[in-house]
Amino acid sequence: MSESARDIARQLPENPGCYLMKNSEGTVIYVGKAKNLKRRVNSYFLPNRNAKTAALVEKIAGIDYVITGNEYEALILENNLIKKYNPHYNILLKDGRSYPVIRITKEPFPRIFKTRRVIKDGSRYYGPYPDGLRLDEYLKMVEDNYPLRHCSGPLKPRKTPCLYYHIHKCAGPCIGAIDEKEYGRYVKQVEDFLDGDDSSMIKQVEKEMNKAARDLDFETAARKRDQLKALTVMQKNQMVQDFSGDSRDYAAIEMRSYLCTVSIMQFRGGRLIGKALYRAECLGDETETLFSFLVQYYSDGDTLPQELFVSCDIDAELLSRYFNDELKAPIYISIPKDGKHYRILRMAAENASRDVEKRLRDVDNTPALEALQKELGLLSLPRHIEGFDIAQLSGKYTVASLIVFRDGNPSNKEYRHFSMKSLEGRIDDFQSMREAVGRRYQRLINEGSELPDLLMVDGGKGQVSAALDSLSALGVDFPVVGLAKEREEIVFPGERESLLLDHSDPGLRVLIAIRDECHRFATSFNQRMRSREASFSLLESIDGIGPERSKRIMQKYGSIEAMLSLSPEELAKGASIPLAVAERLLHKLNF
Numbered sequence: 001m002s003e004s005a006r007d008i009a010r011q012l013p014e015n016p017g018c019y020l021m022k023n024s025e026g027t028v029i030y031v032g033k034a035k036n037l038k039r040r041v042n043s044y045f046l047p048n049r050n051a052k053t054a055a056l057v058e059k060i061a062g063i064d065y066v067i068t069g070n071e072y073e074a075l076i077l078e079n080n081l082i083k084k085y086n087p088h089y090n091i092l093l094k095d096g097r098s099y100p101v102i103r104i105t106k107e108p109f110p111r112i113f114k115t116r117r118v119i120k121d122g123s124r125y126y127g128p129y130p131d132g133l134r135l136d137e138y139l140k141m142v143e144d145n146y147p148l149r150h151c152s153g154p155l156k157p158r159k160t161p162c163l164y165y166h167i168h169k170c171a172g173p174c175i176g177a178i179d180e181k182e183y184g185r186y187v188k189q190v191e192d193f194l195d196g197d198d199s200s201m202i203k204q205v206e207k208e209m210n211k212a213a214r215d216l217d218f219e220t221a222a223r224k225r226d227q228l229k230a231l232t233v234m235q236k237n238q239m240v241q242d243f244s245g246d247s248r249d250y251a252a253i254e255m256r257s258y259l260c261t262v263s264i265m266q267f268r269g270g271r272l273i274g275k276a277l278y279r280a281e282c283l284g285d286e287t288e289t290l291f292s293f294l295v296q297y298y299s300d301g302d303t304l305p306q307e308l309f310v311s312c313d314i315d316a317e318l319l320s321r322y323f324n325d326e327l328k329a330p331i332y333i334s335i336p337k338d339g340k341h342y343r344i345l346r347m348a349a350e351n352a353s354r355d356v357e358k359r360l361r362d363v364d365n366t367p368a369l370e371a372l373q374k375e376l377g378l379l380s381l382p383r384h385i386e387g388f389d390i391a392q393l394s395g396k397y398t399v400a401s402l403i404v405f406r407d408g409n410p411s412n413k414e415y416r417h418f419s420m421k422s423l424e425g426r427i428d429d430f431q432s433m434r435e436a437v438g439r440r441y442q443r444l445i446n447e448g449s450e451l452p453d454l455l456m457v458d459g460g461k462g463q464v465s466a467a468l469d470s471l472s473a474l475g476v477d478f479p480v481v482g483l484a485k486e487r488e489e490i491v492f493p494g495e496r497e498s499l500l501l502d503h504s505d506p507g508l509r510v511l512i513a514i515r516d517e518c519h520r521f522a523t524s525f526n527q528r529m530r531s532r533e534a535s536f537s538l539l540e541s542i543d544g545i546g547p548e549r550s551k552r553i554m555q556k557y558g559s560i561e562a563m564l565s566l567s568p569e570e571l572a573k574g575a576s577i578p579l580a581v582a583e584r585l586l587h588k589l590n591f
Contacts, residue, residue: 005060006045012038017067018077020085024061028085032288033074037065054488054503055258056089056283072321079295089283091260091293100135102126102194108180109155109173110187112148114139126194137226141205146186147171147178202228246270247304250345251297252311253290254352256520257513258283259359262293263352265344266305275348277355287312295322304329309341311349353520357410365408365510372507375499376490378479382454383407385510386440388467389458389518390432398427400436401522404452405514415521416440430466433457438470451478458515460484460491468493483515542588544581552576 005021012019017037021030034040044057068074082090103115106122114135142148148171149155150164155174164170171178171186209224250265262278278297282289291314298304304323308331310316316333323331336342373381385405392398404414418436437455444451455471455478457463464482471477482491488508490499501508539550553575557563563571563586572582 005057005063008063009038009041009045012041012063012065013067014038015067016069016071016074017065018074018081020064020066020081021056021060021087022062022064023059026062028081028087029059030056030087030089030283031078031081031085032284033071033078035071035074037067041065053283053285055509058502058504071318072325075295075318075322076326078292079299082292082296088281091262091280091282091284091289092296102135102139104187104191107155109149109183111150111152112139112142112187112190124191137229142190143169146190148183148186149173246306248307248309248341249305250309250341250348251290251294252345252349252352253286253293254349254356255282255286255289256356256360256516257509259356260289261352261355261359262290263348263355264297265348265351267344275351277351279355279359287314290314291319294319298323298327304331307332307334309334309336309345311335311345357412360513361409363409365506368506368510369408371505372510375501375505375507376454376479376481378454380453382452382479384450384452385454385456385514386452387456387458387514387518388433388436388440389515389522390429390436391519391522392427392429392432398432399522400432401518402436402440403514403517403521405510405517408510410517417521429459430462433459433463433466434470437467438473441471441474441476445474445476451476453478455480456511456514457482458485458518460489464491464493481511483511485515488512538588539585542581542584544578544584549575549577549581 014036016033016035018031018033019037019041020028021032023029032040041063044053044060066077068077082092086092100114100116102125103111103113104124104126105111106124143150147169150170151162151174157176158174161172161175161177162170165172165175165177171183173183205224205228209221209228212218212221212224246267246269248267250263250267252263254261254263258281260280260282262280263275264278265272265275278293280289280293284292290310290312294308294310294314304327310333313335314333316335320331320333323329334341336345369381369383372378376382383406387403387405389401390398391401398420400418400420402416402418404411418439420432420435437457441451443449455467457467457480459482461482464480467480471480480493483489484491484498487500488503490501490508490511492498539545539553540547545553553563556575566574566586568579568582568586571577571586572579575582577585
């Protein structure tokens, strides 16, 4: 970090506006907005900043700024500057993966094709279809059985038809070989099937499959069988999307180190119709990153929801104004704390979390481990590191999380939780640490399993001493350090002085990643324990569900979220409960 950057920050005006942070080469690396430029930019240089902010600050060589009339103007300018400069440390919207839909265009001679983009031009949309292979199989059947046009864009008159006409795959509307009324009958048959009003196509394919089997034409029978599966899936999953009525989006963000994933789930007409994951590498905090993402994501005005539920405490008033003024779309924005919307949002957050975990596993951290070995003075490379954290809520649901990193990446299958047995309702983080560490390594000793190269606990001298107490009682000895969050200070046992490393140090970043993962894992388990208790209470509040049925339902589905996309018939069959009880349960979940 250049000292001039800190000096510039001190001299900034106390006006709303945008700031542009530049590296030593003069490249814009981060763009932000602020109600008060001086206060916001100076906050980056405070001593208790988090690791991501510190890593950004160390790359800042200069700061430019633009004053605006108010914060709303700053928001508009920020969005334009991000598009202009593509700053490395801002979140930049990249294509996520959502489920495809079938589009039937609104034209005199409509086209029918697969797409992931919805354009509000009067076209009809069916889907989405999670099974892409079945969708392709169905569209191939449409192509084989209905002579609809394949050319893209508006229909242009031609003197001579294309190849599709000559092989009887197109009726030739471009040369006037078919009129709109007759062509429309073909389109209507496809629409009737997708609307669920016509099963003649299924019956015809089933008849052809049985005939081929009787004739011992097994190749044709197998092909017809696959077509039948495709048709069945299509009819089961069909849903016309006019994108009116009940429309809700859920947006959750997960950030680990510099990796970020945003999960979007879309509900239309009360049903989940699509989900997508958007990945980025950025160093902003979760709140400003999600806010910036949402501005970019909805800026084209396509498929805007009536309601938007988000996982961070963003400035909902400012974002609502942007939607109203720029997109002419009044959208209700909320951060649910409980109920149906909270449960769905938590499901979106779990999708984002799993994606970030997968990305973390793909990172090569060998250089960082070598740096960590050198800084800590370890005798061997710490390829196997274990970390502990304690989480509790007013002395209730106290749990310890154990996470395992191998070669600098999370090994999720080895994660463990420990519900405390020795506290009897007391709040005692040190005793919790002693119990969790003792139980973990007593088991490894009993099993003859390998011990870690390094143990890291979330906390300072007290937590380190508590961990050492348990290790000493077990007669084992391997390196132990703590990481104190306020200054990211590495704490050692005994009289050795604590170590403060540069926040960009790769070894320190490994420890920070472990600590953050410990905290996330402990907190998520704590929340699941409370959620599970709440789930049983919710189930048992419904007429017809007692302790035995609630237990059976939770054993079958594991969570309330898993039941949200089920039909009453599916829930009744899967949980072995009467249909009327299943209907009452789903009604309760959806209100």
